[in-house]
Amino acid sequence: MSIIVSIIIVTILLTLLITLVKEEWKGNVALITVMINVALSSCLAIPALQGHLFEHFFYGGLVFGNITIRIDALSGWFILLMNFTAFTSILYGRSYMEHYKNQSANLSMHFISFVINHFAMIGIYCLQNSFAFLCVWEIMAITSFLLIIFEHHKIQTLKAGINYLIQSHISIMFMTVGFIWVNSFTGSFDFNAITKYSSSVSPAVSFVLFLFFFIGFAIKSGFVPFHTWLPYAHPAAPAHVSGMMSGVLIKLGIYGILRILLLIKGDYLVMGYFILTISVITGVYGVILAIIQHNIKKLLAYHSIENIGIIGIGIGIGCVGLGLNNDYLAFAGFAGAMLHTLNHSLFKSLLFYVSGTIYQATNTMDIERLGGLIKKMPQTATLFLIAALAICGLPPFNGFISEFLIYSGLFKGISGGELTATAFLVSSIFGMVIIGGMAMLCFTKAFGIIFIGNERHLLPTTVQEPEFGKLFPKYLIATLIIFIGVIPQFFVSIVSEPAGLFIGGAISKTQPMEFIDTLQSVSIAVVVFILLSLTVFWIKKMTTKSVEILIKPTWNCGYVAPTARLQYTANSFVRSFRKLIHPMLMMNKKEGVIKGVFPKTIYSETHPYDRIELVLIDIPLLYLKGFIGRFKFLQNGNSQFYILYGVLFIFIIITFPLLLNAVIYVIELIKQI
Amino acid sequence: MNILSFILIVFASLFFSGIIIRTKSIFSGRKGPGIFQPLKDIWRLFRKGAVYSKTSSFIFQIAPSIYFASVLMAICFIPFGNQPGIISFKGDFIFFAYVLALGKFFIIISALDTGSSFSGMGASREALYSLLVEPAFFILMGSFALLTGHTSFFEIFSSLHFGSHISYAIGILAAFVFVIIALIENSRMPMDDPKTHLELTMIHEVMILDNSGFDLGLLLSATHLKFAMYGALIANFFLTPNYEWYYSIPIFISSQILFAIVIGTIESFMARFRMNHNPQYIFMLTSISLLIYLGVLLILGKIV
Numbered sequence: 005m006s007i008i009v010s011i012i013i014v015t016i017l018l019t020l021l022i023t024l025v026k027e028e029w030k031g032n033v034a035l036i037t038v039m040i041n042v043a044l045s046s047c048l049a050i051p052a053l054q055g056h057l058f059e060h061f062f063y064g065g066l067v068f069g070n071i072t073i074r075i076d077a078l079s080g081w082f083i084l085l086m087n088f089t090a091f092t093s094i095l096y097g098r099s100y101m102e103h104y105k106n107q108s109a110n111l112s113m114h115f116i117s118f119v120i121n122h123f124a125m126i127g128i129y130c131l132q133n134s135f136a137f138l139c140v141w142e143i144m145a146i147t148s149f150l151l152i153i154f155e156h157h158k159i160q161t162l163k164a165g166i167n168y169l170i171q172s173h174i175s176i177m178f179m180t181v182g183f184i185w186v187n188s189f190t191g192s193f194d195f196n197a198i199t200k201y202s203s204s205v206s207p208a209v210s211f212v213l214f215l216f217f218f219i220g221f222a223i224k225s226g227f228v229p230f231h232t233w234l235p236y237a238h239p240a241a242p243a244h245v246s247g248m249m250s251g252v253l254i255k256l257g258i259y260g261i262l263r264i265l266l267l268i269k270g271d272y273l274v275m276g277y278f279i280l281t282i283s284v285i286t287g288v289y290g291v292i293l294a295i296i297q298h299n300i301k302k303l304l305a306y307h308s309i310e311n312i313g314i315i316g317i318g319i320g321i322g323c324v325g326l327g328l329n330n331d332y333l334a335f336a337g338f339a340g341a342m343l344h345t346l347n348h349s350l351f352k353s354l355l356f357y358v359s360g361t362i363y364q365a366t367n368t369m370d371i372e373r374l375g376g377l378i379k380k381m382p383q384t385a386t387l388f389l390i391a392a393l394a395i396c397g398l399p400p401f402n403g404f405i406s407e408f409l410i411y412s413g414l415f416k417g418i419s420g421g422e423l424t425a426t427a428f429l430v431s432s433i434f435g436m437v438i439i440g441g442m443a444m445l446c447f448t449k450a451f452g453i454i455f456i457g458n459e460r461h462l463l464p465t466t467v468q469e470p471e472f473g474k475l476f477p478k479y480l481i482a483t484l485i486i487f488i489g490v491i492p493q494f495f496v497s498i499v500s501e502p503a504g505l506f507i508g509g510a511i512s513k514t515q516p517m518e519f520i521d522t523l524q525s526v527s528i529a530v531v532v533f534i535l536l537s538l539t540v541f542w543i544k545k546m547t548t549k550s551v552e553i554l555i556k557p558t559w560n561c562g563y564v565a566p567t568a569r570l571q572y573t574a575n576s577f578v579r580s581f582r583k584l585i586h587p588m589l590m591m592n593k594k595e596g597v598i599k600g601v602f603p604k605t606i607y608s609e610t611h612p613y614d615r616i617e618l619v620l621i622d623i624p625l626l627y628l629k630g631f632i633g634r635f636k637f638l639q640n641g642n643s644q645f646y647i648l649y650g651v652l653f654i655f656i657i658i659t660f661p662l663l664l665n666a667v668i669y670v671i672e673l674i675k676q677i
Numbered sequence: 678m679n680i681l682s683f684i685l686i687v688f689a690s691l692f693f694s695g696i697i698i699r700t701k702s703i704f705s706g707r708k709g710p711g712i713f714q715p716l717k718d719i720w721r722l723f724r725k726g727a728v729y730s731k732t733s734s735f736i737f738q739i740a741p742s743i744y745f746a747s748v749l750m751a752i753c754f755i756p757f758g759n760q761p762g763i764i765s766f767k768g769d770f771i772f773f774a775y776v777l778a779l780g781k782f783f784i785i786i787s788a789l790d791t792g793s794s795f796s797g798m799g800a801s802r803e804a805l806y807s808l809l810v811e812p813a814f815f816i817l818m819g820s821f822a823l824l825t826g827h828t829s830f831f832e833i834f835s836s837l838h839f840g841s842h843i844s845y846a847i848g849i850l851a852a853f854v855f856v857i858i859a860l861i862e863n864s865r866m867p868m869d870d871p872k873t874h875l876e877l878t879m880i881h882e883v884m885i886l887d888n889s890g891f892d893l894g895l896l897l898s899a900t901h902l903k904f905a906m907y908g909a910l911i912a913n914f915f916l917t918p919n920y921e922w923y924y925s926i927p928i929f930i931s932s933q934i935l936f937a938i939v940i941g942t943i944e945s946f947m948a949r950f951r952m953n954h955n956p957q958y959i960f961m962l963t964s965i966s967l968l969i970y971l972g973v974l975l976i977l978g979k980i981v
Contacts, residue, residue: 379734415828423974426823430819433816440811444804452790452797529769541739544741547723552726554727555729556729556730557730558732558887560793566793572797577804580801583953
């Protein structure tokens, strides 16, 4: 309990301090605050992850009632993974923000929001009182909105921020409905009431309740079709914030879904099929749109959607496993999903930090304008390459491990289940494989166009490797990425505690051992592979030591004057893919027509757009605007009128019961006649 | 030690391409080079100097080594009759597919590293086709996992008893799928013509235009190894575990030779597809794998 109090006190005191110190120190104070909070909350999380439940109640006044703080292994896991990214994010953000030294007030706002955002996220993972939970969730939503709109002088950024704010409130609305529903039947705000209520009603009813929570959390985590805020918010925010948003903020939704699954009682098989279906769609749709993006941050944002899909597939097969009483399947699914949550938070934050470095060096996010950066910033390029390989799920990096867990669940599950389950699992395998292949297409494009080849446009001469302060957090993440890839058994044994919560009982102790054995072999294979590559490379070095090595221009089939513009572009790299999946896309194309004998410069632009956004957001908004427009006359700018509206409103509220009585009286009268 | 399959595959890779070339030359009525000509070419390349492009970076230097190592690594997983591969664990075929994908990732970015428009073209196609071919392999393995209840190469192949008549059909279909996968993965004929002289229509060859010397040798020998690896996978369908080594090794060798002759025959009598027909053709493989999946469901009596 004293730890919680000290977290609150530290946050309040040090955020006040941020406003008082000089610009150069704001980042450092924020860093110190986050570090203290990270240390304190990890003290709570580590014992919880080892299986010691932390439980505490305190009286929150008449409104809140008894507030429950309950930290189990699930919360512990999420707190730890969130802490790591929050730490690297503020470490990187501190040096990233030096760019904006002259905006003192803005900086204070930013760092305060960051600290409070981190604090609110700790709260979300700890609190199990629905009312208090919604309150900290709201704090988190608002502070992250403030973090997104750091560059608020840009209209695009503001638009993205407001889009995010509205959608996150729709998400809160769904959650609120769910919590009120439970509260109205049980009279309790404690999370355990959900278990009590859902076990007393029929599975169909609890599935509908689950749907409310699922939609609420799915908007936060970006499941298709609730993903539309994400590709706007991520590119608009500063790089370290996008890294944290994509790494941990959207994972709040994943935590929420897992928490609800842990609490709710119902037909897990149906829930599993539902989650599987929506996740496969999410993964495939996310990566398809990622491939056609040429703004690097937007591309990464769509990849977040894809990875949420993969995590969702894990959760889905976990649920199917619960429904079929197949512990192997359940464990593989939940452990894979949770490990992938960690893995994604690592490589995605690394990718966003690198994109921030690129942005500050070249002032552009358009990958078509980049190229050849590897020669100017080799370390940054290598870091990006590591993260790119990891996000494609390739060994020897961490992405492979979690995908391997999910795959082994899928393949094992196929052989056990009945027809429906097998059909769902096979289509999930299909989805996972297609996602993996498309991710590879996307990241060969991203790495190939940004970093290698020739410069496509003249870059500023100042482009060079950033100083060590900016590289250090990235190296920290890269180390962990490789570490998980090489010694996966250690991390799976950690994640077996929270994954075991879902399975429950004594089985949860034996099931992880099987996986740890397999992963030991994976670890050996990974080491063998690394050694093999090094040996081949060493042999090559040894044999070619004495032979002549020439450096010549690239072979262009006899053509001797190639320019950088002859290179393949990002657009042409994905052209054949784009043609293949044309029906699913919306490409707005603008082209100049060639006119006359000596035509002037012509142009061709393509702007990819999201079809789901058009159908689900744009068209309904258009109709809504049309409808609301009819009431424009009410908004006439006269303050007298507004007072009148207020008075009318109060009058109607007061007289409503009377009016109702009158209506009932009239109805009764008619009936008697 | 279960190193037998590794040694056999490396041995088979030595003469594999030679047999293909020999078959082609016989069909076209030429005298043609000897069976060991490809081997001699590689040996020559290993001793030669190299030319590197000015544009290229360290990616271009390391990619061929990683590609070669990835193929060697994949071979480690292939079992041989009653012996598992050097490394075998549950779900090893996932590692198998992903480590091959890693090699491909590097070869694609090394093609882009040269900054040549031709290499980019090949890189784009390679990335697209490998994404299309992967589902076929996974659904195929999924069907076998369903049939046998196991999830590693060795366990699947060693418990693949041909019980009913449908399972023969499944075995043949699966072998067919593997032949096509091998053709696509090695960029061979109906997909890509390795002997063509027009860079615009190449896939794999155009990616390695700038490689020379030792690196080119590595890439070529990786191609041979990959062929022999898929040949070994196909051979495994016919190596039942109770055979002794003096039966299984001849079966292995003869099925590799047969596989090579089949490829040579296909290449002699088929024309290359138009580039825009390739995706449909590759995706057809996935539907064949789905057919196998349905067949397995039939055998197990889960449907009908």
